[in-house]
Amino acid sequence: MIRVQGLTVAYGAVKALVDVSFEARTSAITAVLGANGAGKTTLLRTISGLKTPVAGSITHDETELTAMKTEDIARMGIAHVPEGRGVIGEFTVEENLRLGALTAKLNAKQSLENQYERFPILGERRRQHADQLSGGERQILSMARALIANPSVLLLDEPSLGLAPLITAQIMATIKDLCASDDLTVILVEQNASSALRIADHAVVLNVGHVVANDVASVVAEDENLRQYYLGMVS
């Protein structure tokens, strides 16, 4: 479980997040929604230690994360799949996966096989360079690279960005399956509110750094004001 309390993050004088509090429960998907500039990416970057907050705390189970280094947070089992996918294009598919498995101290060969079984397309392309993959394949690769270390928390930043609706649906279904089967805490950041709300258990809506809604996903999905003013969903 990830608990965020009173989190304020600033870039110079500009506050990207103001007094943000919410909980992301284990074995559940928490969607973080909002328009461009709402602070969604900043939230994930602060959880994984790439950005230091001005105030507030972030705890994973009982551990305080805000004072920790990114590398140590990652080694605790908090996997962050960054926006724009972050696969290393100069590396082969297999090298990308090996890199993900390094810090977990697992049987590398076995973990690779597990991912190839879960995502057969990666097995077929294991020797190809990652920059030869399609957008959807890259997204799958970066998820597989995060999952190979058996994380307890998965932070996903806009997994549907730039993908065709059909591929988005496949990826969302994969996330849902993973969460159900692996005791995973998922924080899913999305601009694509409708596809995120379809799989999420809980939803937090941000608007220019402030939490405007924090409720069960179905409640958020049916709230006409939220839909219209913050989520850009026309009914």
Added chain:
Amino acid sequence: MDIFLTSRIASDVLGGVTNGVIYGLVALSLVLVWRSTGILNFAQGAMPMMATYVGMIAFGHFFGYWICVVIAILVGFLIGAGTERVLVRPLYGKPEINPVVVMVGFLTVLEAVAAAIWSSTPRSLTTPFSPIDFHLGGKPFALSAFSLYQIVTAIVVMVAVAVLFRFTNLGLQLRASALAPEVSRLLGVRVNRMLTLGWTLSTGVGTITAILVSSNFFTGLTPQVMDGIFAFGFIAAAVGGLDSPVGSIVAGVVIGIILQFVGDYVNSNAIILVALFILIVSLMARPNGVFSVVKARRV
């Protein structure tokens, strides 16, 4: 066969390879630093020079050749790691000129300190290998036990670096840290350690090179021993591609052979001119280096 091996052409090729592997090693050490931290290290010759003085001269009173070589390499590792931690780390993210100025300054300081402690009189290093050319059928041909030692050492170092980068998990992390530092940190790679390690390895490779260079009977070890070699190694790295270890080594060897022919058939004063000419032409034709795989980025 004997006639060919003792011919002028064969001796130029052999002499060129012997020099060329040294240029290739210097280029490789420049590439290691460039790939890990994006800095062109102008003290890449002086740092190993210092390690060579400490290992081979200061400890030379107490130990034999091979133990001194090991000590010098370890000192090289320390100098590389310490330089990255203390001098280079505050420069990341600053304008590109800053590390250039700092490292040129460091080069000057190191050479002055070495001259102050050990004077600038050339010191000869005793090597276990004879610099006298082998003879075939009564005629000398341009290969000695020492030049064989130099070539074999260079090949061993190059293969070891290649194996480390290509086939080990450490190499994977070194490459990942250079290509995508933020993503690497998100995957738990200790990127700062990898940057230090890049400089450590680079200075280690440099120290092996400096020991070979200053073991040369004619030049010996002086504070400036690496200056000229650095220039040729730098040209090799620029021609081969600063991001391409294989390219820089190949360029080093090819440039070594070409310059040997120039020195023999044209004039030894023309060597540096031709070297600069090669640099200019290759930069005009392939600015990223002949062997570079990096595509020019459209902005």
